[in-house]
Amino acid sequence: MVSSPDLLRSAVVPPKARRRGRPPTRVLHRDCITDAALSLTTSAGYEGLTVAALARNLDVAKSALYNHVASKQDVLRLMEERLISQVDVAGFGCGPWDEAMRRWAWSYRDVFSKHTPLIPVIAVLPVADAPRTLEMYEAVSSDLAAAGIPNSKIVPSIVAIESLVFGAAFDVDAPPDVFDGCLGGFSPSFAVALQAARAAEIEEPRHDAAFNLGVEALLEGLKALLT
Amino acid sequence: MVSSPDLLRSAVVPPKARRRGRPPTRVLHRDCITDAALSLTTSAGYEGLTVAALARNLDVAKSALYNHVASKQDVLRLMEERLISQVDVAGFGCGPWDEAMRRWAWSYRDVFSKHTPLIPVIAVLPVADAPRTLEMYEAVSSDLAAAGIPNSKIVPSIVAIESLVFGAAFDVDAPPDVFDGCLGGFSPSFAVALQAARAAEIEEPRHDAAFNLGVEALLEGLKALLT
Numbered sequence: 001m002v003s004s005p006d007l008l009r010s011a012v013v014p015p016k017a018r019r020r021g022r023p024p025t026r027v028l029h030r031d032c033i034t035d036a037a038l039s040l041t042t043s044a045g046y047e048g049l050t051v052a053a054l055a056r057n058l059d060v061a062k063s064a065l066y067n068h069v070a071s072k073q074d075v076l077r078l079m080e081e082r083l084i085s086q087v088d089v090a091g092f093g094c095g096p097w098d099e100a101m102r103r104w105a106w107s108y109r110d111v112f113s114k115h116t117p118l119i120p121v122i123a124v125l126p127v128a129d130a131p132r133t134l135e136m137y138e139a140v141s142s143d144l145a146a147a148g149i150p151n152s153k154i155v156p157s158i159v160a161i162e163s164l165v166f167g168a169a170f171d172v173d174a175p176p177d178v179f180d181g182c183l184g185g186f187s188p189s190f191a192v193a194l195q196a197a198r199a200a201e202i203e204e205p206r207h208d209a210a211f212n213l214g215v216e217a218l219l220e221g222l223k224a225l226l227t
Numbered sequence: 228m229v230s231s232p233d234l235l236r237s238a239v240v241p242p243k244a245r246r247r248g249r250p251p252t253r254v255l256h257r258d259c260i261t262d263a264a265l266s267l268t269t270s271a272g273y274e275g276l277t278v279a280a281l282a283r284n285l286d287v288a289k290s291a292l293y294n295h296v297a298s299k300q301d302v303l304r305l306m307e308e309r310l311i312s313q314v315d316v317a318g319f320g321c322g323p324w325d326e327a328m329r330r331w332a333w334s335y336r337d338v339f340s341k342h343t344p345l346i347p348v349i350a351v352l353p354v355a356d357a358p359r360t361l362e363m364y365e366a367v368s369s370d371l372a373a374a375g376i377p378n379s380k381i382v383p384s385i386v387a388i389e390s391l392v393f394g395a396a397f398d399v400d401a402p403p404d405v406f407d408g409c410l411g412g413f414s415p416s417f418a419v420a421l422q423a424a425r426a427a428e429i430e431e432p433r434h435d436a437a438f439n440l441g442v443e444a445l446l447e448g449l450k451a452l453l454t
Binding site for chain 2: 017069116119120123125127128131132135138140141142144149150152153154156158159161162163164165171177178179180183187190192194197200207213214220223
């Protein structure tokens with residue numbers, strides 16, 4: 001989340017003259033629009049993100065906003081591209097493919113755990129016209145193919161890891177007391193498991209232990225596909 | 228989704244006498260409230276689910292609704308319990324634990340893929356006071372412990388599978404054209420992978436291929452934990 005009033009102010013050029021009866025228009029940058037949209041989604045949810053609310057938050061007229069973005073879908077694409085550009089794909093194309101996948105998965109989860117209201121919409125967003133997203137998929141596909149994953153298994157492999165990543169991002173966001181109040185006689189096996197998980201939390205947060213288990217299992221699963 | 232006007236009508240008893248100046252109150256069943264809440268969430272999203280909108284949809288006064296549910300959180304709990312009661316846990320306690328896990332994971336995904344707007348809220352909902360949910364966790368924990376998964380790994384195992392399930396539920400919901408328009412020279416490896424995935428779709432839908440890969444990898448990962 002890089003939005004801040006200062007950032008917005010520095011990139012917004014005040015109008016030279018204000019025409020009577022019309023709201024002021026300002027020179028907007030798409031980066032500022034993205035900042036403001038991410039900020040608005042964090043505070044008001046994806047439903048709270050409307051072109052009208054965005055214009056209000058940027059202190060510009062809706063018409064000024066429409067000079068830069070055609071629709072809410074367009075704003076969503078900007079947010080997706082911003083988030084994906086924060087995901088670490090630097091491991092691909094150099095070094096072991098499984099290490100690159102691990103780095104990718106953990107950073108992907110960390111980025112989206114800070115923007116969970118966007119997961120339901122970005123998870124189902126067509127990737128055409130999203131160059132950073134395509135770039136990411138290209139980096140992953142290229143390494144998986146070079147490693148020897150059969151072509152027909154590459155997209156399912158990516159989707160399986162993304163599914164784990166998106167689900168786990170919600171888990172990072174879950175309150176620490178999500179399993180509280182379960183230590184009764186009603187669910188004895190689960191109570192024992194919870195106590196053991198809590199004791200293990202001294203070494204590793206619960207959500208990290210679960211995600212680590214999931215990522216390592218998926219990477220082993222991919223190794224089993226190698227031809 | 229079991230809500231229908233007929234179902235609601237059959238369970239709603241019309242008042243014998245209507246007092247002047249007050250909205251009619253009706254005898255409500257918590258099942259009807261759950262039906263209406265699920266229906267409203269499907270059409271209006273979780274943000275659209277308010278006690279006022281729910282009362283309107285049920286054609287009762289807000290005060291009548293408050294006789295049955297204390298808050299939106301309470302309604303959410305009803306919806307969670309309804310959905311979890313549709314998840315197949317019948318494999319636990321009889322037969323091989325991995326087969327039971329497989330059945331559980333697939334049915335869990337199928338149930339939530341029809342109610343994706345609830346995933347972000349249910350994924351982070353404390354489980355205390357949710358007896359069906361606790362019952363489900365107890366069934367899974369008991370089988371995992373009996374199979375030989377160390378106690379400290381049971382909760383992480385459940386959370387890893389749930390993460391995959393929740394992420395995959397969104398993927399079921401994704402439009403079939405989610406990867407369309409990517410077959411350019413811009414992302415050659417991804418284009419080859421997509422073409423191969425599309426050819427394989429004749430035998431198995433894309434989202435099932437990805438989920439199958441994920442579930443089988445996680446089950447193998449759990450087997451590696453067995454003591």
